[in-house]
Amino acid sequence: MSFWSIAEDIVPWVAFTTAMVMIVLVPVRPGGAMGIGAKGFFVASVACYMTGTTASIIADLVSLPDQLTTVVDAIEVLRVPFILMGVYSVYARQQLNDAVAAEQTVIQTSEMMESIVETTPAGIVLLDPTGWITFANGAARRLLDIEESAELHTLRTWGWTIRCGDGAAVSEPRSDFLDIVMAQQVEGLPMTVEWPNGWRRRLAVNAEPTRSGDGAVTGAIMAFIDAEPWRTFAR
Amino acid sequence: MNSMDVFRFLLALALTPVVWGIARRIRMPRAATPFLIGFIAIVVSLGVATAQPLWDTGIVRAARHFSFAIGGFGLAWAAWEARRNVLESTGERR
Numbered sequence: 001m002s003f004w005s006i007a008e009d010i011v012p013w014v015a016f017t018t019a020m021v022m023i024v025l026v027p028v029r030p031g032g033a034m035g036i037g038a039k040g041f042f043v044a045s046v047a048c049y050m051t052g053t054t055a056s057i058i059a060d061l062v063s064l065p066d067q068l069t070t071v072v073d074a075i076e077v078l079r080v081p082f083i084l085m086g087v088y089s090v091y092a093r094q095q096l097n098d099a100v101a102a103e104q105t106v107i108q109t110s111e112m113m114e115s116i117v118e119t120t121p122a123g124i125v126l127l128d129p130t131g132w133i134t135f136a137n138g139a140a141r142r143l144l145d146i147e148e149s150a151e152l153h154t155l156r157t158w159g160w161t162i163r164c165g166d167g168a169a170v171s172e173p174r175s176d177f178l179d180i181v182m183a184q185q186v187e188g189l190p191m192t193v194e195w196p197n198g199w200r201r202r203l204a205v206n207a208e209p210t211r212s213g214d215g216a217v218t219g220a221i222m223a224f225i226d227a228e229p230w231r232t233f234a235r
Numbered sequence: 236m237n238s239m240d241v242f243r244f245l246l247a248l249a250l251t252p253v254v255w256g257i258a259r260r261i262r263m264p265r266a267a268t269p270f271l272i273g274f275i276a277i278v279v280s281l282g283v284a285t286a287q288p289l290w291d292t293g294i295v296r297a298a299r300h301f302s303f304a305i306g307g308f309g310l311a312w313a314a315w316e317a318r319r320n321v322l323e324s325t326g327e328r329r
Contacts, residue, residue: 008300014306022314032321046310053303056317073239080247080254080281087257090317094261158281 006060012051016198020046031097038089044176045082052076123203126210127220135218143201143226146195181220190227202227237288244285248277266316273309276302 023042026034028211079164092095096168125133125142136146180186185208194200203224253272258267280302287295322328 008242008297012300012303012307015304015311019307019311019314022311022318026318027316027321027325027327029321029325032319033261034317042314044311046307049307073237077239077243080243080277084250084254084257087254087261089262091257091261104259157302169239183288 009057016049033094035093038086041086048079123224125222240285244281247281257261263320266313270313273306279307
């Protein structure tokens with residue numbers, strides 16, 4: 001036993017004690033990179049180091065039994081694996097935080113777009129390839145006088161007669177009008193909707209087909225305004 | 236040479252690329268460098284501890300304890316920077 005042999009064991013002990021204090025002081029916050037798991041692994045790793053250095057200091061003063069030395073040796077094997085698990089926990093938590101933030105952004109964007117679509121004065125509808133309306137915003141429901149069918153999960157469009165700008169009637173299920181909006185982007189297309197009771201409304205329509213990844217037409221999105229806003233339903 | 240020392244060193248050596256790769260991907264630039272310095276110092280100290288029975292001189296023993304201490308202070312510094320990162324990211328400290 002000498003002063004230097006104890007001193008050279010105490011310096012790493014002080015270093016790892018400092019590390020332990022610093023790790024314990026790292027706050028665990030929602031959205032922070034350091035979670036309780038990572039903190040636990042780092043604390044366990046530094047505890048393994050401290051066990052080794054403490055045993056080494058004690059061994060400088062008194063002789064330790066062989067069994068205790070073996071146990072300390074075995075504990076010290078875990079130091080680096082604990083560091084690895086701690087680092088991986090920080091990395092995984094960071095990835096998780098990124099995924100949560102991305103999801104929040106998508107939800108906020110989606111809610112914002114939904115608000116925009118619902119509050120816009122223009123009617124917006126989504127059509128399936130056969131011409132059925134699968135979504136309509138508030139303005140579209142008001143302009144077209146449509147209501148949602150809970151049974152069909154679609155919107156009722158029974159009995160309409162749609163006339164293009166030239167006044168020619170087009171019939172269900174497919175029509176010239178649908179052929180146009182399913183094929184190309186159109187702007188300001190005049191359209192007249194006639195209800196079975198004779199009411200009709202003239203609309204100016206912008207439309208664009210929607211496509212799947214392979215380019216197949218999956219429907220159309222249609223936005224329209226009342227072309228004669230001063231008129232109510234007219235016969 | 237103590238077989239446990241050899242095993243510890245080889246295990247640390249095998250895990251070093253993994254720890255290094257993950258630590259580089261963590262977005263805490265101020266904490267990454269001290270952590271990697273500390274980790275490498277720990278691996279070096281394990282290597283020196285393994286070789287110490289072959290060259291048991293005062294310099295080798297001092298190098299082992301010095302690198303071990305560098306490892307501890309590196310981890311402490313990295314933890315301090317991680318604390319600062321968390322506090323700054325939550326707005327508790329500017």
